[in-house]
Each structure stands twice: as C-alpha cells, then as structure tokens.
Amino acid sequence: MTKLELAPYAAQASRWPAAGRHILAQFDAETVVVYQAYRRSIARHAALHQRLGGPEFSFGRMSWIKPNFLWMMYRSGWGTKPDQEAVLAIRIRRAGFDAILAAAVPSSFAPGLYPSQEAWRGELQRSDVRLQWDPDHHPSGAPLARRAIQLGMRGVMLRRFVEEWTVGVEDISELVAEQRGVLGQGVEGLETPREEVYWPGDAEIARRVGVEASGGR
Template identity: 45%
Template sequence: MPSQYEVRADFDARTVVMYQAFPPAIADAALRAGRFTAPFSFNRMTWIKPSFLWLMHRSNWARKPGQERILAVRITREGWEAALAHAVPTTGDPAALAAAAVHVQWDPERSVRGAALNHYSIQVGVGRHLIRTFAEEWVVGLTDLTPQVRKAAELVRGGGAARAQRMLPPERVYPLDPELARRISP
C-alpha cells in the first residue's frame, strides 16, 4: 500500500480509537449507558474514522447540524481488523460494494486549519449486519471529546492553530497485516 494510504490512528496493544460525530440525543444516551443504545440506529451503516482531524473537517469542529457532539469510540484491535477483513473499497466493483458488510473510503487528510494534505485518511462504514457486533463486542469505551473540540476550534479560529495542534490525540501509522492492507487499498 502506498504510504499516502497508511492508516493512522491512536492505538495501544489492545485497542484503537475511532471518532464519530452525533446529535446530542445519540451521544447523551450512549454516554449514559456506556454503550450505543437507542436512538442510535442499529439498522443503517455507521461510519467510523481513526483520523481526528478528518472528522473535525467533516463535522466543522462539531458545528454541523446533527454532528454537534464528538465521541472517541475505543474498539478492540481484533474488531477493527475484523471490520477491515470484511471491507470493500467504495471505488471498487459496485456489485461487490452492494453486498459488502463494510465499506472503506479514502479521503484527503486535513490539517488543523482544514487544508487538504498529501496523504489520505480511511473512513470505515460498518454495515447493518455488523452494527450489533460493533456496538456490543468491539466497543470497549466511549469518551465525550466535545469540550476539547470546542476549545481547539476556538484556538484555531483565533489564530492559535499551533496550540490547538498540541491538544489533538496522538496518531501514528497503524501496523496492518499486508493482506489487510491490500484488501483496503483504493
């Protein structure tokens, strides 16, 4: 896999952090329960992203309607790699994509100011056939990052991008099995 398509994430020996943006009702219910629960939908694809800055771009730093709350979703590495093992790139064969349990999409990574960078971030769409497995077996922790996101966004808007950068989660290249890397390549 070319280096501009490496998966970068915050991870440890057992887990990896994904980021998701939700409306307050979903985030509040999940945080109260310590897991995803209604009104989270178990009947449609949910997109998980290991790139914090890509999600900040996508959610406009938690200002986009329906994406006002940012959660760090810690999942098992075993679950993450199982998702990737079921993945089909969105740029691939349409019939294979339609039948896939997991979709993979690559988009330009973003700087703290939102500029497109010369490498790509992975977005993983967990389909409805794996949603319960994701929510009940892979997820091991939920953390509300919304206050941190709002503070970082204020810094960026006020010219303090370097200070905001220091607040970001640490992300490094995730070690993928070569076969998984080939499977998710665009």
C-alpha cells in the same frame, strides 16, 4: 479531563507521512480509538451506557467511523455542523478494527483488487463494510496530499462494532470546542489526540485496503 493522550499538533504533523494512504490513529496493543459525531441526545445515551444505542440511533443505516481525529474535525466542522455537535471517541478492540478492515469493500471500483466491475459490485452488495480513502485535512480545513480512511458499517458488522468490540465511549465535545478556540489563534498551541501510523496485523488486510507499506508497522 479527557482519557485520550494529547500531543501538540505541530510536533505530530512533522512526523506524519506527508502523502499516501495511511491510517492515523491512537491505539495500543489491545484497542484502537475511532470517532463519530452525532446530535447531543445520541451522544449522551452512548456516553451513559458506554455503547451506541437508544431510540434515536438506527441500526438500519450505514454508520461511518474515522480513526483520524482531524478528518472527523473536518467532516463535523469542529463540532459545529447540525446533528454533529457532539463528538464521540469510541475505543474498540484492535481485533475488531482489523476484522472491519478485512471485510471492507471500496466504495468505488479498484481494478487491482477485482477482475471486473461486476465482481466488485457483487462484493459491494454482499459486504457489510464500505471503505473510502479521502483527502486528509489540515486543522484549517485545507486538503492535504495524504489520504485518510473512513469505514462505513451496516448489518451484522455494525452490531458487532457496538455490542462486541466497543470497550469504552467518551464524549469529547468539550475538548473539541476548546481546541476549536485555540485554532482561532493559529496551530501553534493546538493539541490533538496523539496518533501514529496504524498497520493491520495481517499483511493481506493491509494490501486489500490499500495502505502504504512505507508507513511502517
């Protein structure tokens, strides 16, 4: 039994924004759920110790998190791609998630945020957080007009994510496999983690990461 709150996909899809840059996530007043996919040995260690780590996990690499469950399913092939068979739902402090957003620098040049490509490259080199907006995806894998966010962390920010902001880790691989089987019959019976549009606590953070104000607070 997962700790995540689930809801019918079809009902959720009907109320999510159809287009634009929106952070879809399961969250409450204190925490936000983000997803990562790993080989089973890394996931076992994380679930046992309630934080990432162990001999196979590297703090020297960029580590990407996704608050949108279906974007994680697209990237991991619903838990079927090599070294992505185990999907983790990592609950982190909401203040930490906003701090990650505040430190994020786009992976590609954003003219509205930086006066020049040189200025952007300098920020990119100094920052420990990368930001990407990619096409969100239907459960079948078809791309959508809506954009989904993913955040890559390294260095101090990755350490803080693991050691300071993580409050719980759940291996949801069984849920993923179960719903992958349901999806084989169509989306009618599909259940996914309940997600709403997330709005950062600071309007300036929202502006810098490029979320659509029409998504609401």
